[in-house]
Amino acid sequence: MTDLNRALRPLYKNRRLFTLAALGLVSSLATAAYPDKPIKIVVPWAPGGATDQIARLLAPPLSQAMGVPVIVENKAGAGGVVGTQLFVKERADGYTLLLATSSTNAAAPHLVAKLGFDPINDFTPVLQLCSIPNVMVVPVKSPWKTLKDIVDAAKKSPTAYTYGSAGIGGSQHLAGAQFKTAAKIDIRHVPYKGSGPAAQDLLAGHIDMMIDTGSLGSIRGGLLRPIAVASSKRLGVLPAVPTFEEAGTPMLASAWYGITLPRETPSDVVQRLNTELNKILRSAEVRQKLIDMGAEVGGGSASEFAGFMAAEIKRYEGVVKDSGAPRE
Incomplete structure (x- = not known):
């Protein structure tokens, strides 16, 4: 090793240390700047x-x-x-x-x-x-007033009625499937690309029911009728609406x-x-x-x-x- 190289070694070492320190500072500044x-x-x-x-x-x-x-x-x-x-x-x-x-x-x-x-x-x-329990809703013009009305109609006319959902695997889909099993009825599933479009078709009468988590606005607006809530107790925001169990078909569903x-x-x-x-x-x-x-x-x-x-x-x-x- 030449005398020149020996003399420059501390500078190389200090330069490496400076580079590492600079990178650390940049990383810290990037984190501190978020977002x-x-x-x-x-x-x-x-x-x-x-x-x-x-x-x-x-x-x-x-x-x-x-x-x-x-x-x-x-x-x-x-x-x-x-x-x-x-x-x-x-x-x-x-x-x-x-x-x-x-x-x-x-x-x-x-x-x-x-x-x-x-x-x-x-x-x-x-x-x-948060979590939100599902609520069975029908259009306000629907003849159904109770869960028993729905069950009786579905048993009288199998496959004649439909329920909407936000899509395959959506909470409305699973709640509807649970309802079919619990009530021993056959209603048809109609999946949508989200519960918004499904709710629009429900309001328009293109489907018959939903067991939804986002319908309170339409309920308050007088557009949808709540039939039953899929929770262990009644909801504070819907105190007059029975649970599924109270209505005769025990089931729990929430999202x-x-x-x-x-x-x-x-x-x-x-x-x-x-x-x-x-x-x-x-x-x-x-x-x-x-x-x-x-x-x-x-x-x-x-x-x-x-x-x-x-x-x-x-x-x-x-x-x-x-x-x-x-x-x-």
Whole structure:
């Protein structure tokens, strides 16, 4: 080694140290800067349903908390599967969130043969937002006033009546299948690209009934008649409406909603979103609006939601089997 090389060795070492320090500083600044551009919430259903309503309720306060615009993007198709397939291909940088549901992330793995995503490993759970029990609704002009009316009519004319859903594996689909089994009737399933379009056809009289999670607005507006709620007790927002059990056909059905990120999203991004979303759920305005939807408000840590999602995937295997819904 020459004298010149010996003299330059400390400079090379210091240059390497400086480079590493600079890279670390850049990384820290990038993390500290999050977010510095708009955030997108992917709703894998058409506009108008409960999932869409929840996303649009969260977007303004989340935008205020994060200091950047928050945009809701609907990507409907195949009972929420299409939008979820597209979501898992997004960058894990915290700028694309998924409004995950029990339909897409718990039921679909047992109903859809070619799912296109891993329900555990392709997601980074952030927070469970809420759960909403399903409510049997019919158009206000329907002759049916009680659950017994529906059961009697369906037994008299098998396959003559239809129920709509947000798509294969949607909570309305599973609730309808449960109802068929519990009541021992044969009604036909009509899947849509989201509960919004299904509700529109219900209002227009193109289908006969839905067991939905997002119909309270139409009920309050006098457009739909609630027949029964698929919960263990009556809803505070619908105190005069009996449970399915009270109406003579025992069954329970509900849907849950949460926020996830793509797999391998940095933990500090997950924690930031979890903290802000928990604050939003605790706010009086958002909490009341969710309650007005018939929801039980959630919250908690990301790890709690991860455990819940894993348990729900296992539980829904039995739910799907008991419902009699076919794998498609």
